[in-house]
Amino acid sequence: MSINLISKGFGEKFYSLLDSTEDQINIISPFIGLKTAFGLAEWIESLDNIKCCIITRFNREEFIRGASSIEGLEHLVRAGAKLYALQDLHTKLYIFDNHSVIMGSANFTFNGFYKNHEFGLYMENENDFTKQCQDYFDGLLNKLKSNGDWQISLERILKERQYVNISVKNLKGKKGMNEYNIAKWGAVLNDIPQPAQPNGKETDILEDAISDITINNRKTGIWLKFEGTSQERIRNDEIYLKRKRRINEYVNRTFFPKKPTGIKAGDTIFLTVVSKDKDENEVPIIIGYAEAKGFTENNKIDDSDSRYLKWNNRFPYYIEYTNGKFLNDNIMYGISLNELYRELNHKVYPATVNQPNIRLENIKKRHHQKSHIQITEIAKEYLIRKLNLLFEKHGYEEL
Template sequence: MIELLTVNHFDKVLDLFDITSKEIKIISPFLSQSMADKLCQIVKDKGLTCTFITRFYLEDFIAKANSLDALEQMIDNGILVYAVRKLHTKLYLFDNKCGIMGSANFTNGGFKSNVELSILIEEENALLSELHSYFDEIMDVVKGSPEGLITKSVIETSREQYKKLYTSKKHAGSGTVTSLKIYGASLNKKDNLDDTDTLLEELKFCRAEKKDCVSECFESVSKSEQKTYPYTIWLKFDGEGNDRLNANEGFPMTDVIINGKTCYLSNYPFKVGSIKDDDVIYMAALTTDTHGKNQPVIVGRGKLEGFKEENSVTDDMLTKYEWMSRYPWYCIISESEVLDTTVKNGIPMDEIWDALGSDTYISSFGRNEDIAAVGRKHYQKAHIRLSGNAKDLIDKKFDALKKKYGVIIYKSQK
């Protein structure tokens, strides 16, 4: 399967982090601290092998297009980091199952705010094999180069150069080109950048790349301040596009017996290692609203227990809920409250989209996308991250409906 990625890079990569069990390979010229944080966390939590190929130009660090701190953090977390000169490829490989290639760097801009276009490749074995071969062929050259591996010593040397140049403001173009460090393996023997003219040409290209006029023209900045919470806020969809929940019935919580105790579950089609203890969940029924429109309707809210590797459905669970064969992984909902009414009387998502637009979701906050694009973000998803702004608005609406209809309380037994 091949899928086009436009505004949903961030959510898709986080989903792929969740389902990866062995290895991640990344090629990205640029890197941001926040994306490095997420990569280090998933590598640490799941014990993954990870190789990261990037570009190591002092010019990039001065321009904040790359981060020495982020590279050092990755090395400290066991990620193998390599440098390649004239690198422009952006490639992400997850085990042998999935890959992404396109325009997006491993940065906040690349994954959240820039205008990017990539393709997601799943279960295309021949193409995935070629992409792995491409990566491995680069690695064969890089490993044989004295400037391939990025070490903490390399970072420290560059950090000292960075401090001197930043303090004196002797950037590229100020007549001190020879002070600007370019480190990395050369894939082409003709591209060693040893002479000043070639170096100037490469640095000019480097600066032009960071000033992408298309991205700057189309990127919009939100006027809203993003509200944050010390936990992740999830919108969980229940039902399927071709099997919507009955609008005239109450919301059906999924109850099972685990070790002799009644527990309530939130099920997923893949492992969801990004869900942690005390994350907040809003349950949205894929149904029909009071006006007959097909859309998600929020009917409940609660707290989750973090995902554990042993959280896979049992034969007893499958006997009770046949649909669990398509959603074989779960998190326990520790406590929740569900509106004591039919699902059509909940909060229709278009009310949230109309009020917040693209600020509804973490992945699109600040993009000022049209409502139609925002309304498509949940397609083919089991869950998606909400912004803190969306949480505040949903809670306000939910509290009003709680007074009107009351709620049913569900608590998983400890």
């Protein structure tokens, strides 16, 4: 699991993950700021069929004092977002599609994202953990809905704005400066749902995430990069670079469905083809390695490119690589990912390296539905040593 601490730049990370969101964003935040709400509303309106659901507080005093923006709520509801009110809410959680999460102390406000001293975690392209967070969100929302009708309507917002505007005007006139407006609206829940585990026990998702920090305390900069999909596997009798040339593809590029912002210049990538092994078992095959040049915002292909391929509609982003060394024989003679798991077991991924009792089936699931995933130094050493032996036997080509 790729878990990273974040103490500044919440806003940059939020909008970076928002750029790769295609279907849905879910937010839990007690306070909603005008600038952040306006930016999110514009993003929602610019896309078709995007879903946005937000759980927040609806307290008049917070609107009057500017901690939260009633006008911001109006922008979001008019844009099509669904908002729900929950009293005594303190959780801050941001879920992007089924792939990434931000959690921590930062409210969905300009100060929370850019000015305050905040602390939290973000998990990028981590489907399993994101699902746990989504289960938490869904459980909380279902509990809230069963408590009554607490969806924040445009009619309620407009009525509330009238009260807030009058109170703000009085404050400017120095009336009621020491008064506190107790008016608040929203569900009252005495128990907050936790995502259930297979063993029937409940878990704290934040506790789980923090427990992994000691396991994944640094980025390795070593990646498995998958090419092909489980629906469109690459034939195992193809030769990697020869195939790229045959289909008129750039030999020094590899493509992604979303922006691979985690891959930096100088990182090591092991090209891993979704194919079949010699026994026709469906499994990714590692066929070579290279040095990444890193991702920039310009690394996106479009129809004007002379080598544009139909499948690039689904994989528009790319990184280029150099110093590559690839097997010059059929893909089937590469290193099966099953072999890597069998030989190294829990030592393949940073998030499992300190979990010797983890089941092999759980390790194998970590790469599912991913375009790339980080591995350990131990895995890198094993792969290079094994690939060099295969290069001696089957030949290789350098880039």
